[in-house]
Amino acid sequence: xxxxxxxxxxxxxxxxxxxxxxxxxxxxxxxxxxxxxxxxxxxxxxxxxxxxxxxxxxxxxxxxxxxxxxxxxxxxxxxxxxxxxxxxxxxxxxxxxxxxxxxxxxxxxxxx
Amino acid sequence: xxxxxxxxxxxxxxxxxxxxxxxxxxxxxxxxxxxxxxxxxxxxxxxxxxxxxxxxxxxxxxxxxxxxxxxxxxxxxxxxxxxxxxxxxxxxxxxxxxxxxxxxxxxxxx
Numbered sequence: 001x002x003x004x005x006x007x008x009x010x011x012x013x014x015x016x017x018x019x020x021x022x023x024x025x026x027x028x029x030x031x032x033x034x035x036x037x038x039x040x041x042x043x044x045x046x047x048x049x050x051x052x053x054x055x056x057x058x059x060x061x062x063x064x065x066x067x068x069x070x071x072x073x074x075x076x077x078x079x080x081x082x083x084x085x086x087x088x089x090x091x092x093x094x095x096x097x098x099x100x101x102x103x104x105x106x107x108x109x110x111x112x
Numbered sequence: 113x114x115x116x117x118x119x120x121x122x123x124x125x126x127x128x129x130x131x132x133x134x135x136x137x138x139x140x141x142x143x144x145x146x147x148x149x150x151x152x153x154x155x156x157x158x159x160x161x162x163x164x165x166x167x168x169x170x171x172x173x174x175x176x177x178x179x180x181x182x183x184x185x186x187x188x189x190x191x192x193x194x195x196x197x198x199x200x201x202x203x204x205x206x207x208x209x210x211x212x213x214x215x216x217x218x219x220x221x222x
Contacts, residue, residue, distance in 0.1 A: 035212075040121070042200060042212040043155070050208060058209060090154060098143055098207040103154040 002026050004104035006091050012110045013081040021076040021107050023091030031094045032074040033058070033101070034066065036087040043090065049074055050097065081111045116203050118213030126221050131188040133216035135201035142205050144177055144184045149215070150197045158186075191220045 007022045025032065033048035045058030049068040063085060065077040074093075078085060088108050092101040115138045125131050135144065143162045147155035159168055161177035161184060168175045174187045184201055198217045202210040 031208075033210075040214060042116075042118070042214040043202075044212070045209055048208060056208070059211070092155075098145075098160075098204050098210070100157040100160065101145070101147075101155075101202075101210070103156070106154050 004091055004093055004102050006089075006104035006107050008107060009105065010108050012112065013078075014112050015082060017081050019078050019081065021078075021089055021091075021109070023074045023076065023104060024072050025074075025093040025102070026072065027093065027095075027102065028071060029093035029095050029102075030071070031097045031099075031101075032068065033092050034064070034074070034076045035090045035092065036060065036085075037090060037106075038087050046076065046089075078109075083111045085109065086111045116201060116211045116213045118201055118216055120216055121214065122217045122219070124219045124221060125191050127193060128190050131191050131195070131218055133186050133199050133201075133218075135184045135186075135203070135213050137182045137203050137211075139205055140181050141203040142181075142207060144201055144203045145210065146175060146184075146186055147200045147202060148197050149200065153197075155200060188218075191218070193220050193222055196220050 004025045030051045034046040035043040037043045044060045047066040049055045090106050091104040094101045117136045145160045146158040149155045165179045166177040172189045176185045198215045200215045201213040204210045
């Protein structure tokens with residue numbers, strides 16, 4: 001099993017550009033989530049999904065969209081990047097909440 | 113909104129000393145998880161506590177969940193250099209949304 005994979009590992013964007021962060025898991029987990037990690041602020045939940053076709057907002061959803069068309073994939077879209085979105089983004093999955101969460105390696109995003 | 117605070121933010125210890133990090137929630141939690149993140153890495157699950165007053169041990173690590181289910185602690189006995197990293201608590205009251213603490217960064221001086 002590859003576990004939770006994320007692409008890309010690094011990305012630099014200009015303000016106003018859009019992009020999609022990819023996340024996939026091969027553990028047949030129902031629950032998937034996106035977090036952002038900023039210095040001194042821990043991890044903050046952006047969006048989550050409890051199954052294919054079901055998504056909901058977390059603590060800091062503004063500026064981000066998600067969809068869950070399959071159990072395996074949970075992409076995160078930045079519609080119009082802003083410098084405030086410079087962060088490290090982690091995708092996580094678990095069998096069902098609130099069980100152990102498995103994290104991907106992260107995507108380090110810089111918005112200029 | 114729900115807040116989970118964690119103290120201290122940083123801790124430097126001599127190898128062999130003990131270490132404790134504390135997690136406090138503004139609301140009652142249904143359960144709490146603890147994670148460890150090595151520098152440059154991703155969070156890795158350590159344990160989950162569910163019951164009021166629960167205490168669990170993993171070798172040199174002892175985890176506690178408060179009687180009121182609003183606080184938790186992680187204690188490491190006789191730290192080793194392999195314990196270096198940031199320790200996060202993550203609490204939930206709905207099961208679907210976890211609120212992470214700000215983390216405690218542990219440095220172990222050989």
